[in-house]
Amino acid sequence: MIKEKNPNFKGLWVKYSDYEIVKVNNEFYIKPTKKAEYSSYDVFDYEKEILVDFLYIGREVNNYEFGNSDIQCDLMSTEEKYQNLVLDFVKKYGLLGDLTYPLVNSDIVNSGEVFVEQNHKMIKYDVNEYVKPFFADNKDIQNIDFAKGVNEEISEYIYNDNPNGQPYTQIDRNKDYDLVFSREYSEKIARILLYAKLMYSVFSSAEQSLWTENEDKKAIYQMHARDFASNNVTASLFFDNNDNGKIYLDWNFNSLKQAIELIFAFNESNDRKEVKICKHCGKPFIAKNLNAEYDTASCRNVANVYKNRAKNRK
Numbered sequence: 001m002i003k004e005k006n007p008n009f010k011g012l013w014v015k016y017s018d019y020e021i022v023k024v025n026n027e028f029y030i031k032p033t034k035k036a037e038y039s040s041y042d043v044f045d046y047e048k049e050i051l052v053d054f055l056y057i058g059r060e061v062n063n064y065e066f067g068n069s070d071i072q073c074d075l076m077s078t079e080e081k082y083q084n085l086v087l088d089f090v091k092k093y094g095l096l097g098d099l100t101y102p103l104v105n106s107d108i109v110n111s112g113e114v115f116v117e118q119n120h121k122m123i124k125y126d127v128n129e130y131v132k133p134f135f136a137d138n139k140d141i142q143n144i145d146f147a148k149g150v151n152e153e154i155s156e157y158i159y160n161d162n163p164n165g166q167p168y169t170q171i172d173r174n175k176d177y178d179l180v181f182s183r184e185y186s187e188k189i190a191r192i193l194l195y196a197k198l199m200y201s202v203f204s205s206a207e208q209s210l211w212t213e214n215e216d217k218k219a220i221y222q223m224h225a226r227d228f229a230s231n232n233v234t235a236s237l238f239f240d241n242n243d244n245g246k247i248y249l250d251w252n253f254n255s256l257k258q259a260i261e262l263i264f265a266f267n268e269s270n271d272r273k274e275v276k277i278c279k280h281c282g283k284p285f286i287a288k289n290l291n292a293e294y295d296t297a298s299c300r301n302v303a304n305v306y307k308n309r310a311k312n313r314k
C-alpha cells in the first residue's frame, strides 16, 4: 500500500548469496564469504519486509538484559544471538552501505579526499583512514595506499569481479560503489546494532506519540521522532518502455541505510500505515488491516485481559 499511494519506486541494491562473521582485533564484522555470488534486487519489492526485519533487530537491542545504552552494542556484538540477527538480515538484503551513506563528494579514491556529513557538520577525512576500517579483515588491502589514486592492487582486490558496472546486475554507479559492493567490504556488527536501535527508538516514539493521551508525553515523543533526518537524497525519472513507458521514480539512494530511512518516513507519514508496532509486546509487524494494533492474537488477548481488569477496578 505504501507503493500504491506514492510514486512507482525503483532502486537496485547488491547482495551476496552468503555472509560470515569475522573477528578482527576483538571486534566483529560481517562480510560476504569467499565463494558467495552477487546479484542485485529492487529494494522496493521488499520495502515492508526490510523495514519490519530491521526494526525487529532494533527492538531486540532495546530489550537487552544488561541495559541498552549505546556502548552496550559493543557487548551485544560479541554474542551469537545478536550476530545471527544481523546475519539473517544481511543475507536477505545485503550490507547497509555505511561507506557511501554520509559521503558528500564522490570518487574518493581518485580525488584522495573524503568529505562526510556527520551530525550536520562537514568533516574531512584522509582516504586511507576512511576506507580501511571497512576492509579490516583483509591484510593486503590494509597495506594499500589509497591516497595515490587507483593502482594495480586496488584493481586486483577491489575493482576486479565487482558487481558495479556488470550488465546483468544493472548497477552502474560511480567508483565509490565498487568499494561498497566489493567481496572484501565489511561492516561492524556493533554499528549495525546501534543504528537499528536508533531507528527502533524513533519508530517507537512516532507510534507512541499517536497513542498517548498525555499532551506532555506527546510533545516529548514528537520531539524525539523529529530528530530523525535522512541524508542527501537524489532521484530521477525512469521510463519503463516494457510497460508502455510507465514512469518510475528511480531513486539513486546512496546506501541501503538511506533506503530504510526513506521507506520508514513514508510508512510513518502514511494514513494507511502498514508497518506498525505491537501495542503489547513492541514487536514491529506488517498489519493486514488498517485497524490492527497487535501482531498476534495472543498479544491482543493479553492486552484485553489487562484492559478489562483496569476497567473492573474503577
Ligand SMILES: [Zn+2]
Pocket: 278, 279, 280, 281, 282, 283, 294, 295, 296, 299
Ligand atoms: Zn505483540
